[in-house]
Amino acid sequence: MENGLYIGLSRQIGLRHQLDIVANNLANSNTGAYRSERVAFHDVLVRTQPTLDRGDLAFSEAVNISRDPSEGALNTTNNPLDVALRGDGWFSVLAPQGTLYTRSGSFAVDNENRLALPDGNLLLDRGGQEITLPDGWEQISISPEGVVFTDNERIAQIAVLEFEDEASLEKLDSLYYRAAPEQNLFFSEQAKIIQGARELSNVQPIQELVQLISVERNYQRVANYLNLEDERAQEAIRNLTR
Secondary structure, eight states, X not given: OOHHHXXXXXXXXXXXXXXXXXXXXXXXXXXXXXXXXXXXXXEEEEEOOTTTOSSEEEEEEEEEEEEOOOOOOEEEOOOTTBEEEESSOEEEEEETTEEEEESOOBOEEOTTSBEEOTTSOEEBBTTSOBOBOOTTOOOEEEOTTOEEEEXXXXXXXXXXXXXXXXXXXXXXXXXXXXXXXXXXXXXXXXXXXXXXXXXXXXXXHHHHHHHHHHHHHHHHHHHHHHHHHHHHHHHXXXXXXX
């Protein structure tokens, strides 16, 4: 009697997980350079006791969360401290947790003349060092290869990195990822930097809303099924105890 309840509950847990992912995508539809996520399911077959049941049971299990690697659209800002990546690659930043990676390129100059994100995390160059602008600088330009010039003087080259296994990056929040110590990384030779622009989120809000409605309907169907199974079990118990 409980097999149907177990299967229904496994599916309901998976749908709740999927609902959280879709809701998070929608919440970050305006977060610069955010990569949308998807949850994948598969059925786990469980061999039952021959004396208690027949055949196998299929439990739905959420097994993987994947990121959509497609680039977000470009938003031209004409702010010389805004940079967007085109192609595979990640900016390297120094944070309190150590070196992190992001696609967000909305930089500013902190009170020590260093290039940093709004939260204070510092942009790193190819040598793993902070990028400090000289006192009194007036103009800044950044080449497609990431070379930073102030008043026509070369200052540094922004590190744009690729990973051997990008899917294994650990997501920390909507902006930052962390690489495992054993992860192989290398400087990107294909990615280009666009100065005066920001990469937008690659979330497609209409698609996510359709997905959200579909998940909610499926969740409600499973809830109705579980209610029916519970009523059936209670009816069976009442019949057996008469």
